[in-house]
Amino acid sequence: MNEVTMPRSGPVAREIYAALRQRIMAAQLMPGTAISEVQFSEQLGVSRTPVREVFRRLADEGLLRIVPQVGTFVAPIQLRAVYDSQFVRETLECRTIVLAAGNMSIQAADDLQDFLTLQKRAIRDNDLEKFFDADDRMHTYLIGLGGYPAIWELIQGVKAQLDRVRYLSLESGDWLNRIFDQHEMIVSRVIEADTTGAEAAMREHLQSVFLTIEKLAENRPELFEGNMGTSTTPISTS
């Protein structure tokens, strides 16, 4: 899932990148965990070079923090960066959803319904991965409808921060149902070509992550880095 734009390098770096990124986002590697180039190289049976390349890229995305001569660490969750990411995503997706609502077709309406069906099944099977995947696919599709499909790549980069929060908060079935209802609302309004309604629904949907963030910040404060002040770390920019 979360098939982000792959680096153009060799297939070795590609795999490492996808795998490590997933492990970080799914919080198998907790924020603050120290990793190292040699450790990872040996573990994967490759040399430092491709690993190093992947580290650099993930550091650019804000998922790793490289401290020269000291080590590389899974970035702590910075509230500031998370809120920045949410802002970017909301701004871009609310704009594209307006365009999408003005670009509807029978085919598109059917496709959107299919995405909803997939999500409902994922919830029924209690398959978080599958739900996230279907979620992503639907957002991708909606952005494509807006006429700027490449925007998704940028959002993917920014979204990593948000996804990590979602994974860590272990969203429950109830929560997934709420998200699904929001998706249903968005889709219905987009299909009706209700631009302002669709935008409002998308905004509410994307802002619902705030609750998740607050809950997580309360229950697992050790995962966060305090300063909400001037953000010294980039917000991602895949």
Add this chain to the structure above:
Amino acid sequence: MNEVTMPRSGPVAREIYAALRQRIMAAQLMPGTAISEVQFSEQLGVSRTPVREVFRRLADEGLLRIVPQVGTFVAPIQLRAVYDSQFVRETLECRTIVLAAGNMSIQAADDLQDFLTLQKRAIRDNDLEKFFDADDRMHTYLIGLGGYPAIWELIQGVKAQLDRVRYLSLESGDWLNRIFDQHEMIVSRVIEADTTGAEAAMREHLQSVFLTIEKLAENRPELFEGNMGTSTTPISTS
């Protein structure tokens, strides 16, 4: 001038990155130019490693195109990517300007006036670099006023495509004056806390690059890559 967020790597890579990026954006290295890691290494007196790292990063930004076992080339201007970049920038800056207009203070108003003064001087001196610099600084400041200063880093990455067009089109004094007028309009409306007016002014301002693009596409078609279809290259993502 366009001090983009620096990579966290060693100072060697930092310098190379800044220098090469500037040379590409200022079109000293024309789109399509073939460069190579060894050529650049020897020219700069360093090894391939840091050069290679910089190449990767610039490829991620969409300014270079790396073809394995063949070579690395300054990316041609892709209309699709340019329009995508413009869309992202317009969407984000139009949203932040609304927030900025709601966050005004006496100090901020004075600062904005200072930026305008700087720009007027740059035009008087016919100093394109200085004007671009003051332009950037003002946009940065406005985004900061909106409360999400880190957004600028993302825009910086996206903006590279647009800046390259601006450099290549050799904007004249007349053109600079038009941009200045737009800036004046934006500032006055922001100071008046006229949110919708400021947003409209910003939108018009950021859309004026379309004229520049069309002119360049007409006069220098060899710099472009035809396909407006599915964009196979990322839109930048600093």
Add this chain to the structure above:
DNA sequence: ACTTGATTACTAGTATGCAAGAGGAGAAAC
């Protein structure tokens, strides 16, 4: 017991060597 200092074991940054593949130049065959 505590502080201070040197040593040691790590880290990432850089340099370099090797492998694999793409592409052009030139010679040979027709």
Add this chain to the structure above:
DNA sequence: GTTTCTCCTCTTGCATACTAGTAATCAAGT
């Protein structure tokens, strides 16, 4: 003259060796 095949050069991808700097540990001195 044209085509085709071979070889040679150049490219990036990957592996490895070396440098420099950090930090923790442990011993010595107080």
